[in-house]
Amino acid sequence: MCTITIEDDVLIGPKANLITENHPLDPNDRKTVLLKPIVVKRNACIGAGATILPGVTIGENPVVAAGSVVSRDVPADTVVAGVPAKVVKTL
Secondary structure (H helix, E strand, O other): OOOEEEOOOOEEOOOOEEOOEEOOOOHHHOOOOEEOOEEEOOOOEEOOOOEEOOOOEEOOOOEEOOOOEEOOOEOOOEEEEOOOOEEEEEO
């Protein structure tokens, strides 16, 4: 079991995925599970169908565009979009 921390005033769109588990790349180790927490800070907005991968921290006040796959930390006050998600705008 791994934690997902969601701070105040966060908006999460329908069918968004917050995934805290993964498997090793080595075929001999794939029966094990790697767990990493997710942190979503205050006033974040996660669009419909976005996927947040293990170990990601989303800073304060960002927008994660619908359908994005977030594999790295999201800086505060930014808009990220795409697969993988990248900063497209600073707020």
